[in-house]
Amino acid sequence: MNKAINYVKETKAELKGVIWPSRRQTITYTLLVVGASLAVAVLLGFFDMISAYLLEKFVL
Incomplete structure (x- = not known):
């Protein structure tokens, strides 16, 4: 039980030293992600379409 209490105290102390991002930074980074x-999804969808077309054209 002592280890758990010590862990919580250390975690609380560690969180006090964290420099949290501003609201603007959080929104900016969220929009970037x-x-x-979305860009990766479109790219993967494009490659999927191309590969499906090629498989249908040449294999099936």
């Missing part, structure tokens, strides 16, 4: 995720 969403945009990058």
Whole structure:
């Protein structure tokens, strides 16, 4: 039980030293991640379409 209490105290002390991002930074980084995720999804969808077309054309 003592280890658990010590862990919580150390975690609380560590969190006090964290420099949290501003609201603007958080929104900016979130939008960047969403945009990058959408770009990767479109790219993967494009490659999937091309590979499906090629498989259908030449293999099936």
